[in-house]
Amino acid sequence: MRTRQRGSQMGLMLLAGQLFHLGLDNIPPVTLVVLGLNVYLFLFPAVPLMQACVSVYQAYWLMDWRRLLLSPLHHVDDWHLYFNMASFLWKGIHLERRLGGPWFLYLLCVFSLLTGGLYLVLEFVLTELTQDQSYSMACAVGFSGVLFALKVLSNHYHPGGATYVMGFPVSNRYVSWVELVLIHMTSPGTSLIGHLAGILVGLLYTVGPLKEIMKICAGLVTLSRYNSRHSTYFNSSGSTGYRSSGGGYSGYRQYTPPHYSPQINPPTDDYNSGLTEDEQLQAAVMNSLNDMGQSSQRGDPLPYDFHLSEEARRAEEIRLRRLRRFDS
Template sequence: MRRQRPRGSQLGLLLLASQLFQVGLDNIPPVTMGVLGLNVYLYLFPAAPLMQACVSVQKAYWYGDWRRLLLSPFHHVDDWHLYFNLTSFLWKGINLERRLGGAWFFYVLSVFSLLTGLVYLGLEAGLTELTDDPSYSVQCAVGFSGVLFALKILSNHYHPGGVTYVLGLRVDNRYASWVELVLIHITNPGTSLIGHLAGILVGLLYTTGPLKSIMKMCAGLGTRSGDSAEGEYAGGRRDYTGGMTEQEQYDRALRNSLNDTAGSRPADAAPPAYGFHLSDEEVRRRRLMRFDR
């Protein structure tokens, strides 16, 4: 077993702050900044303990605690979980908010956050029925990574024909999310494969399915394109990206952040990949460790 870092070190939060200042706070559009701030705030001051914020078929459907659909995307297990999720969201948020405009991007985030949880519950309930294994219904998920997978589908939709790097592998954008889904689960078995898959399906519902049209109808836009607000921030500065792709920007910033703190992190304290699910025992253990600290 890997030894846990003391919670008081909060190295992930320090790296996140370093990342934001490297990008420049004035380069981050308001909705993206607001979501970043909300996640950090709820990490520091949770709206509920993790076992009351995570979402599962058992807790949400069987016990009727639907509030978890709102809480689970914005709560994180530890500072590394928060750091990797928010660093990934930073680049996606900047690019998509500038493309779609603040109002529509906020709408997309709201729908994706709720719908990813609902699709996750549907998949877990379906697996319970198909396999006659109730363990699928009690797996409790927490974190923003399902929404990130949905945003990745959307981002790749607006940048067709490009390539990205997934764990060092060069992959066509069309397949990047699926490759990442498999590789993350293989290299980090604790991640929620179903939660990530739910995000991919929500993204596909928007880009190739009826979700975008339904959202336009609900917003009263009629036949007006949901992308009509695109370019709301087009007059803003873009040259800070240096012509790099989203993945190249992320890789460079991540390397810079880690190099800035080289030697300050214990060798056996490898950060967890984002978006993993929690067993009851794991959360109880983390909670007890937090109280002990």
């Protein structure tokens, strides 16, 4: 990671002044973090600029797909960074407040990857149509393609407004196309195809299927995490239960004595019915506990004053009978 050496850094100073004037507390967190990441990677680039830009030759033919991640976050100079981040600051504040932080972050990630991917497709098509390899060698870098996609989205939410371009009012529905042409005419070094890719990605979201696809993908991820959490819970709860005679684990099941069913063999007065003393004792205790549970569900006071139920008293009599037998 190398520190970028620049001259006066006037663009950075203007950006810092704009942030100070606006106030960091007034900037939503995702917008602030993404802006800070762009500034950080400008000052301390992850790779040299020529290894961050994306082109058909580098990304497709040489299989260097990481450029799709690096290219939107690197900028040529401080003025390039300033104009992009100043535009992103305004768009990010409005869109993040409207969409929410998680969805806005999701949107930025998808827009960044799709803008770079669509840029490669358009450059590849131009190369094949014109047989001019310069289109495949053209290397683009910067956040402006994503900004055009965000501008389409922002204008979609304000369709009736107008924006003044060079003193002339332009409907928000068409302002992105007008700016695309004007920027290319006034700044020949900008990537026309990169900006066009951003506009197309924005249209895929606003009038195409991209928004629904993103919702489906987000729903699948949420469902997968939900099932994973519940699977982990049940597995852990099962392992903490008692071990059954079959060798498996059973989680917190109610234990019923062998050959006993309260519905089939209700307890009799003398607790015989073919049960051994151990089974009679266990059945009496279970009936007593069931009575306590049913009382609590009905709202009756629980026997916290140690008044035993009839079954509990009979269980106690059986226990005393066994003790006397062993003593004798």
